[in-house]
Amino acid sequence: MDSGLLAAIVGTAGAGLGTAGGAWWRGHTSVRTAARLVYAELTRDSAAVVYFRMTGHWAAPALPRVAWDAHGEAIARRRNSASFESVHRGYEALEIIPALADDTIDEYVRDQLLREPVNWLLGAIKELGKIAKVSPEQIRETTQRLNGPYTAAGRLALSPKFRTGVIPLSLQERIAVMGTEIWQVSESSQSTSRPPKPRSAARTVKSGTLQVIYDAKNRKSEFVVARTTGDSATGDAAVDETYEALAAITDYCKTVLERDQLLPKPLCAVVHYAVKENNAWWDGEQVIVGDGDEETFGRFSQSLDLIAHTVWHSLDEVQSFGYFGESGALNESFCDVFGLLVKQHRYAHLAAETDWVFGRGLLMPERTGIGLRSLREPGSAYDDDLLGKDSQPAHMDGYVRTGRDNGGVHINSGIPNHSFYLLAVDLGGYAWERAGRIWWDALVGEEGRKDLKFTDWARRTVAAAASRYGEDGEEHRAVIASWEGVGVPITTDD
Ligand SMILES: [Zn+2]
Structure with a gap:
């Protein structure tokens, strides 16, 4: 990205809004139109933030807040202080983030400091997008870009899925840098389809159920119960191995930790999740078990310790x-x-x-x-x-x-x-x-x-x-x- 060019584009847009026509516009603009202009400014500025997160370099001079200065009043007229506050925070983030583009700041410290302002910026874009009635797909596209992961440049922002997956990030980066297409993590972490909540799903099975295995049939939603407590083996290796793994965890809790169950609800898992999924993780409700691509990794259900690892992440104490x-x-x-x-x-x-x-x-x-x-x-x-x-x-x-x-x-x-x-x-x-x-x-x-x-x-x-x-x-x-x-x-x- 050429910083001079970026400055020129931004500068021109700013100048246009400062004309007499701009003054008229300010007086008559509706809240929705104001939100659109401010949204456009924030998303344009967020491109510089994405570039910074990818490369560690800040390409733009200080970012302007022309649209916000001109139209903040219209947003304020909505008398919704939460949305005003959230947009204001987004601009504050744009003042903080360039200050972090200083080579003397430790990369470790910088990554930590970036989290909060990037979240503010995300919040502002979402809020404005709603008021401006921007299509949800477009908002999602912008926020996903801002969130990463930035595998292309070898830098990665962390999505919630990385937090609990068993595959270390160093391996994920390595594979990304090698240019292979086998890593599916970022895609599935941004999946919008939510697995069923085990609590409600568990109601469909008898009481005393300790573990439930769902089969995703290579999809990311619409899971069906494949095996539950007391059922005999199904002959599907992923289902049966995962079932045995969850049963072994419950047995460990009872006999070693003298605790009836690890969690106050049945242990649930989803197998055959997506296609060639190269990871396993706790998604907040249950274990998601990938089939592996069979080039790097095989079925994740083959490894009992690995399934138990993901379940242990669910413990409040951990x-x-x-x-x-x-x-x-x-x-x-x-x-x-x-x-x-x-x-x-x-x-x-x-x-x-x-x-x-x-x-x-x-x-x-x-x-x-x-x-x-x-x-x-x-x-x-x-x-x-x-x-x-x-x-x-x-x-x-x-x-x-x-x-x-x-x-x-x-x-x-x-x-x-x-x-x-x-x-x-x-x-x-x-x-x-x-x-x-x-x-x-x-x-x-x-x-x-x-x-x-x-x-x-x-x-x-x-x-x-x-x-x-x-x-x-x-x-x-x-x-x-x-x-x-x-x-x-x-x-x-x-
Ligand atoms: Zn882990």
Whole structure:
């Protein structure tokens, strides 16, 4: 984009509105017309914001607010203070965003600071679009562009779906940069068709239902019940594997956590979602399970730990940790740890004998890798032409500071993951018994905090071990050693 050209276009439009004709126009313009002019200005300006989010460069000089200055009064005449406020905020965003185009600002910090003003701008465009009666499709197109994801330039804005998908963003970026078309995530995240709410769907099945599997039949809506509690196997691998996975989660809750169900409602999942969907995620109500493209990934239902990982994201205790930086990496790590514990429990694997590979069996044979992550040896799960190399650190020395992947949540989770591995192997036996119990106590014992650091979490697990198994006992000492092993110091204050 040529910034001079942009300035010229914007400048010309501004000059036109300042003429005597403009003065007449101001006096007689209707609210709807005013909204159209202001909408046009905001959407035009949002193109500069999109360019900035894609490239990190600000191409335009200071953005004008000519239409708003001229027609804000007409919007105000509507006497709807919420819409006035929202449009005003949109312009405020356009003053803040260019200020962030400063090379001295850390990319990580900038991504954080961008979120709020971009949301304001989105809110203003939606509000104005409504008043101006712009078609919903056009509004959606503009807001989607502003929201990303910006795979073309290797920069990605995060849609809600990325937050809970099991595939790390580094892989998604890698595949996007390689120019393949196999990644369907952004498309399905913006799908407007909502899956059925499990609560209402569950009413159609008998009481005592613990899990329900829906079949999407490769669509994104109109799911049908394929198997529910007590039904026998269907012969459809995705349905049956997902059913068994949800049943294993419920069994883990009952026998290990002594909790009837993980959630106060049946666990639900949708299989055969869309075509060649290369991800699995918790959509807020249920697990969505992709079939995989069978080039990079196979059926996501093959991996019990992976299904359990997505379900663990639904827990309030896990969500209270937020999804950014160290706190977000802890969030990811809980889901990996408990995902694997559900699998180890299901197959009675001993800590010393299990492979500690998360997502084993998911990669197609053509890919060079054993799974998505390794808790025993973070950074060793794959090294492949298409996927790149697993970049997880196992120690604080390798902590990756980045604005991508929500501050590296799928990368730095390698550190608490490895700490759990060290603890489990040190204590021996079954990992879900003592190591898993300590992690669970620490998770549900105190409220999560969105700014929780690894050191805070380490202190909580040490306290949990001391309170359940006694001060200076084997477990207490083993937890301290497990954090030393990954370079996280134990502090005394939260
Ligand atoms: Zn996750």
